[in-house]
Amino acid sequence: MNRILALSWLTFKEGIRDRALMGICIIGLVMLFATIIFTGVFGYDLGKVLVDLNLSTIAFAGLLLTFFVNINLMAKDIDKRTIYCVLSKPLSRTEYIIGKYLGLILLVFIALFILLMVSSGIIWFVKSFYAQIYFKNFSWACFLQACFYEILMFFVLNAVVIFFSSISTSSFLVLLFTIATYITGQTIEEVMQFFKKEAMAEQLPQINQWIIDIAQYIFPNFSAFDIKTLASHGKFLPMEHTMALIGYSAIYTILLLFFASLIFNKREIT
Amino acid sequence: MNVDFEQINKSFISSFTRKKVHAVIDLNLSVKSGEIFGIVGPNGAGKSTLLKMVLGFIKYDSGSISIAGKSPMEPETRINMGYLPENPYYYDHLSAEDLMKFSATTSGMNKKNIQPSIDHLLKIMNLEHARKRHLRTYSKGMTQRAGICFALVHDPDLIIFDEPMSGLDPLGRKLVVDLVLDLKEKGKTIIFCSHILNDIERLCDRIAIMDKGRLKKMLNREQFFSEQDKNIKKGTSWLEKIFIDTVENRVEQ
Numbered sequence: 001m002n003r004i005l006a007l008s009w010l011t012f013k014e015g016i017r018d019r020a021l022m023g024i025c026i027i028g029l030v031m032l033f034a035t036i037i038f039t040g041v042f043g044y045d046l047g048k049v050l051v052d053l054n055l056s057t058i059a060f061a062g063l064l065l066t067f068f069v070n071i072n073l074m075a076k077d078i079d080k081r082t083i084y085c086v087l088s089k090p091l092s093r094t095e096y097i098i099g100k101y102l103g104l105i106l107l108v109f110i111a112l113f114i115l116l117m118v119s120s121g122i123i124w125f126v127k128s129f130y131a132q133i134y135f136k137n138f139s140w141a142c143f144l145q146a147c148f149y150e151i152l153m154f155f156v157l158n159a160v161v162i163f164f165s166s167i168s169t170s171s172f173l174v175l176l177f178t179i180a181t182y183i184t185g186q187t188i189e190e191v192m193q194f195f196k197k198e199a200m201a202e203q204l205p206q207i208n209q210w211i212i213d214i215a216q217y218i219f220p221n222f223s224a225f226d227i228k229t230l231a232s233h234g235k236f237l238p239m240e241h242t243m244a245l246i247g248y249s250a251i252y253t254i255l256l257l258f259f260a261s262l263i264f265n266k267r268e269i270t
Numbered sequence: 271m272n273v274d275f276e277q278i279n280k281s282f283i284s285s286f287t288r289k290k291v292h293a294v295i296d297l298n299l300s301v302k303s304g305e306i307f308g309i310v311g312p313n314g315a316g317k318s319t320l321l322k323m324v325l326g327f328i329k330y331d332s333g334s335i336s337i338a339g340k341s342p343m344e345p346e347t348r349i350n351m352g353y354l355p356e357n358p359y360y361y362d363h364l365s366a367e368d369l370m371k372f373s374a375t376t377s378g379m380n381k382k383n384i385q386p387s388i389d390h391l392l393k394i395m396n397l398e399h400a401r402k403r404h405l406r407t408y409s410k411g412m413t414q415r416a417g418i419c420f421a422l423v424h425d426p427d428l429i430i431f432d433e434p435m436s437g438l439d440p441l442g443r444k445l446v447v448d449l450v451l452d453l454k455e456k457g458k459t460i461i462f463c464s465h466i467l468n469d470i471e472r473l474c475d476r477i478a479i480m481d482k483g484r485l486k487k488m489l490n491r492e493q494f495f496s497e498q499d500k501n502i503k504k505g506t507s508w509l510e511k512i513f514i515d516t517v518e519n520r521v522e523q
Binding site: 002006009013017080081091095269 | 282322325326327328329345346347348349351352353355358359360361362363364368369372373375376377378404417420421
């Protein structure tokens with residue numbers, strides 16, 4: 001366990017000192033502060049607009065962080081052969097995969113947590129600035145629940161990064177595959193619902209239906225983590241839903257890390 | 271720490287032509303505990319492949335490698351090993367100290383011994399002034415010396431140096447030579463891979479000349495001295511002569 005923690009700390013340190021991370025955080029902070037101005041432009045439902053904009057900014061920053069910092073942190077190990085220094089230590093390949101994953105999610109968690117703190121401060125400030133009638137649907141619990149769901153989504157997305165990094169030696173391909181998975185994961189539920197409509201289902205060949213069914217199980221359903229609209233309307237999801245989503249994320253992540261480790265164990269580090 | 275290679279074969283599939291390329295062929299070798307074992311050979315001779323198999327980075331197709339009776343594929347085997355890769359590249363935003371702490375922790379070193387060991391090595395390698403600096407600001411020679419610190423911080427019994435002198439200035443080379451001799455005195459086993467034949471000649475107890483994946487010649491210390499005496503008079507390096515003869519033989523064949 002010490003070895004895994006040492007590697008995750010090393011990965012976290014390398015990531016936190018990356019200037020790209022600083023840039024992403026600055027972009028995130030600027031966007032969050034801009035929500036103060038944007039919210040004032042709207043004449044109604046200020047609470048809804050505020051929550052929507054803040055959650056979107058946090059999600060955007062998380063995506064930038066995952067796509068441009070975390071993928072780079074993984075790919076650099078193979079590209080620049082820094083992996084030699086890690087694997088020359090008594091670490092198994094599985095420990096390497098877990099250590100790297102923990103380092104990446106710690107980085108995401110810390111960065112998003114800071115943005116969440118700033119975001120909460122901004123919401124508190126804007127709320128105190130305008131009449132409370134504009135915020136009748138606003139609920140801190142809903143806002144925090146939506147943030148928690150977003151962070152959970154990034155835990156799964158970073159497992160996707162690890163999985164593709166174990167297959168490919170090119171950081172560009174890892175980026176491409178991860179973006180494709182993210183887009184598919186965000187839209188798969190809608191596509192499924194569209195095709196499963198009665199009229200559509202009758203026209204669709206059986207094979208296509210199978211493909212959609214299989215895709216539904218293979219790709220992570222990222223849209224399930226996106227509850228921005230509900231949060232902005234002050235709708236709190238029951239704890240059972242949250243627990244089910246935590247379970248889904250944990251199973252999906254463990255499976256991805258398991259397969260990544262299987263592949264990586266077979267891989268030759270030349 | 272003995273390292274034994276028995277009938278080792280390794281081949282790769284070329285990514286474009288899908289042809290099988292033999293990197294190591296029928297290699298039998300034994301590195302004895304406490305000796306400095308040099309491996310020389312032209313580019314593509316299979317030296318680095320051999321070292322990577324010892325470290326478990328790549329798997330051999332057939333044969334066996336035993337490191338003090340253990341398989342290189344078991345992570346625990348590497349607890350007592352230190353490795354300096356050829357052209358080492360480390361994490362840009364970490365310092366030499368961060369890197370050494372990682373090396374010591376993962377090798378299971380006692381916490382209270384970590385800092386003294388780091389201080390001692392940084393002093394020997396003349397990196398004390400740059401201990402907190404990010405590695406991306408290091409020169410090539412400094413990175414090489416940081417790599418040596420990384421490999422040695424946990425006081426391993428088996429040390430693998432792949433081109434340790436590359437990128438070092440004469441002062442840096444002297445530092446490394448002194449260090450290697452000091453390690454030998456402490457009874458460490460060192461596998462030393464280099465293109466700089468002078469260093470190999472000066473430091474190694476035994477030398478293996480590899481070419482095209484095969485072990486072509488094995489020389490020991492006694493042979494060095496007798497050959498050296500003859501060749502110094504002629505003003506040539508004996509190892510250079512033997513090396514060129516061995517490789518030229520291959521070309522003629």
